[in-house]
Amino acid sequence: MDPSVQNTDPSGPVLQAHDLRKRYPKARGWLEALKGVSLELFRGEILTLLGPNGAGKTTLVKILAGLVEPDGGRVEVPREGKRTWMGAVLEGNRNLYWRLTALENLIYFGTLRGLIPKEARRRGLELLETVGLAEKAHQTVGTLSRGQQQRAALAAALVHDPPILFLDEPTLGVDLEAQEAIRSWLLRLREHKAILLTTHQMDFAEAVANRVAILLEGEIVLEGRTREVLEGSPGAPYRVELQAPLEEGDPRLAQLRAVEAEVEGKVIRVVGEETLWQVLRLLDPLPIERVERESLSLAGLFWRVLRERSVQCSRLPT
Known part of the structure; x- marks a missing residue:
């Protein structure tokens, strides 16, 4: 060369x-x-x-x-x-x-x-x-x-x-x-x-x-x-921060977990824009401090890409 x-x-x-x-x-x-x-x-x-x-x-x-x-x-x-x-x-x-x-x-x-x-x-x-x-x-x-x-x-x-x-x-x-x-x-x-x-x-x-x-x-x-x-990764979670955490026994907690939202105090994390809108509708009319997208770690991104590649390969005809 x-x-x-x-x-x-x-x-x-x-x-x-x-x-x-x-x-x-x-x-x-x-x-x-x-x-x-x-x-x-x-x-x-x-x-x-x-x-x-x-x-x-x-x-x-x-x-x-x-x-x-x-x-x-x-x-x-x-x-x-x-x-x-x-x-x-x-x-x-x-x-x-x-x-x-x-x-x-x-x-x-x-x-x-x-x-x-x-x-x-x-x-x-x-x-x-x-x-x-x-x-x-x-x-x-x-x-x-x-x-x-x-x-x-x-x-x-x-x-x-x-x-x-x-x-x-x-x-x-x-x-x-x-x-x-x-x-x-x-x-x-x-x-x-x-x-x-x-x-x-x-x-x-x-x-x-x-x-x-x-x-x-x-x-x-x-x-x-x-x-x-x-x-910009599709796997990066959205972070929804409430003014105050949901009280124990609030029926919305079960509804949030049903859509695979992660609830931690007054912070709720979800993956996917469609799920985000579901969560925002569930929380209405509670006051929300902010909604933002978090970054994945490089390790998280790498393993997500590996999993997606593995799934694609498994679907190929043999």
Whole structure:
């Protein structure tokens, strides 16, 4: 794959993938890992790619990074060239050489990507300080904790200051303290870089992502800005707040539960616009403080999409 850029508009995407397809041979037939995936990545954002194991996330990241050739489609990337336009932390713990120190790794990867050794050393020391590993600079990577290894791998991916960063499960297997350190750093990085992140940790994704995309069975089934996707989801509940809670024994309580409304004090939650109107008619003429739509959590949205996909597949003819 020969990376090239056709859109040089600074406000436009820094990376574009068009109709990417990839399949692998299996015992009988082929496994379709990607089925026509298209996406765009912009500077100043984190696009989080969600999906179950086997959805095609790692295959997609490796194609975008130029490590795997697609069977179809194309990727457009910056003009800087293969060595300097991106940095990557792939899934697993072999992103660094374990017998080298943290600093030696950063110097090696920096010079590999075009820096002179003196500049690579300066950048390496600066980044290790930033990720809280200054005291571990001369310690071999194999003796570091999992969280420290991930932070060192992030530093190595950034040593040449690439405009695009690919992170495949960067918090996998790390403790909460390391997760928080990585989260804080990513929020700072996204101000001036384009970051594609894959993760199974929904709370982490929701905390850092400007945009989300859900990949199922090699296809992107949902994509958009995080807040808009959550607020606009059909599964997001409506919240009706009364001036005072309904009294115990009020017949409307049974009627509300009959339409699957959730009653909690003076707050009533319902799903679906039709059900909302039923509830408002039941409550009339009680005074209502406000009616608003709540956001789903990213985890709730993800599992709803999975359930809907499962139902659709179960209805297909066999």
